[in-house]
Amino acid sequence: MDVRILKSSFAVVERRAEHAVKFFYSHLFWHNPGIRELFPASAQEMERQRDRLFAALTHVIAHLDDETLLPYLRELGRDHRKFLAGPEHYAAVGASLLAALARTSGEAWTPEVEKAWSEAYQVIADTMTEGAGSSEDPPWWDAEVVRHLQYGRDIGVLTLRPHLPLPHLPGQYVSVSSERVPGVWRTYSLGNAPRPDHTLDLHVSRIEGGLLSTALVREVRPGEMLRLGAAGGQLTFRRTDRPVSLIAAGTGWAPIRAILEELAGHPPDQDVRLFVVARDAAHLYDRPLIDRYAAAFRWLGVTYITPAPGQHRNQATDRLTTALGNRALWPERDVYLSGPPQFVEETAYVLAELGARPGRVFHDSLPLGGRGHGPGGRPLGFGEWFLNRPAPHWHNPSARAPRAREEDRP
Numbered sequence: 001m002d003v004r005i006l007k008s009s010f011a012v013v014e015r016r017a018e019h020a021v022k023f024f025y026s027h028l029f030w031h032n033p034g035i036r037e038l039f040p041a042s043a044q045e046m047e048r049q050r051d052r053l054f055a056a057l058t059h060v061i062a063h064l065d066d067e068t069l070l071p072y073l074r075e076l077g078r079d080h081r082k083f084l085a086g087p088e089h090y091a092a093v094g095a096s097l098l099a100a101l102a103r104t105s106g107e108a109w110t111p112e113v114e115k116a117w118s119e120a121y122q123v124i125a126d127t128m129t130e131g132a133g134s135s136e137d138p139p140w141w142d143a144e145v146v147r148h149l150q151y152g153r154d155i156g157v158l159t160l161r162p163h164l165p166l167p168h169l170p171g172q173y174v175s176v177s178s179e180r181v182p183g184v185w186r187t188y189s190l191g192n193a194p195r196p197d198h199t200l201d202l203h204v205s206r207i208e209g210g211l212l213s214t215a216l217v218r219e220v221r222p223g224e225m226l227r228l229g230a231a232g233g234q235l236t237f238r239r240t241d242r243p244v245s246l247i248a249a250g251t252g253w254a255p256i257r258a259i260l261e262e263l264a265g266h267p268p269d270q271d272v273r274l275f276v277v278a279r280d281a282a283h284l285y286d287r288p289l290i291d292r293y294a295a296a297f298r299w300l301g302v303t304y305i306t307p308a309p310g311q312h313r314n315q316a317t318d319r320l321t322t323a324l325g326n327r328a329l330w331p332e333r334d335v336y337l338s339g340p341p342q343f344v345e346e347t348a349y350v351l352a353e354l355g356a357r358p359g360r361v362f363h364d365s366l367p368l369g370g371r372g373h374g375p376g377g378r379p380l381g382f383g384e385w386f387l388n389r390p391a392p393h394w395h396n397p398s399a400r401a402p403r404a405r406e407e408d409r410p
């Protein structure tokens, strides 16, 4: 691949990204009407889809000379099997992508640039196809809902039984879809360590206006089937001899619970400190289990954090910050962090200020990257941010001054 040409020509396209992505989908659906049904029906979901395409493309370009690129593409190909992507789709996408790049690049689209892109796309498509073909996993798992618990109006815990065991590690997530909302996939962390009966728990917080989260919390019933993709994510537990802190906010509790179950099965020698943050006491939905664990295990200490009475839900994060600051020895600890993207970002920042080592603070990659929230508070993906940079959002501007960016620090 001609990395130099690809990067410089992508820089031109990036400036007109929205146009490029819209042109791409119009071209794709016009020339391949049959493909339309593989994509979500709703306009809002198509917008997210557009974002994902651009995010994937941006990732590929940013990592062109990186050894992680091929494994990333293989995994992408493996995961695309659940969208029923076949060889004919790869060809159609390639033709429309090149057409969109050509249209957006204007005079910068020379025969040399076209050759570089068409070779690069071939490598991308071949690697994804190879990833799809060589995976021993099924393209997806159909899973029956065997239990549905609803806490309050907006939290659901669903227990699923997949038709085949779905390999996963404590702390990982899966993508989930339901026939109630065709074409919509969302990722949810699994709330349990692997079990002998292979059942899986999803903890779902309903997002206002969220199609799938609303269906999962309020509508889905036992006996119904969901579809799951393979497990992934970086929040898996690493056994070391260092003490451990687990920090969870909201349903970010799910992967932390899975890690705690793993520790309960194989107790650690060192101490484990758990912080559970919630918007109010009613949202500490797993408190009975946590209290049982705290009573049973000497190695476990628990701190619950909710906002002060009458305060906004995010004030709990300020209280957490204070609680973290009251503890010492952060450089010695491994920290696992899970919750709303902005919470994770802020808390990771606070921990770094308190001396936690970057390689010892684990969390899933942040779609948000400190770039704010989209309409309705939904997290933004990278491409979405790129297309529509929102103003920075400080949940409590008077509480702390805007941080210096990395490059501004002395």
Ligand SMILES: NC(=O)C1=CN([C@@H]2O[C@H](COP(=O)(O)OP(=O)(O)OC[C@H]3O[C@@H](n4cnc5c(N)ncnc54)[C@H](O)[C@@H]3O)[C@@H](O)[C@H]2O)C=CC1
Binding pocket: 188, 189, 205, 206, 235, 249, 250, 251, 252, 253, 254, 255, 277, 278, 279, 280, 283, 313, 314, 315, 316, 317, 318, 337, 338, 339, 340, 341, 342, 343, 344, 346, 363, 364, 395
């Ligand atoms: N692996 C992971 O990191 C996982 C992440 N999640 C995410 O966790 C979230 C859970 O949502 P809910 O349960 O509704 O949480 P929530 O909205 O009830 O928030 C829980 C607490 O997080 C903090 N928080 C929320 N938004 C914040 C912000 N913008 N800035 C600072 N602090 C903030 C507040 O202290 C709040 O009380 C979802 O966004 C979900 O995607 C869920 C599971 C796993």
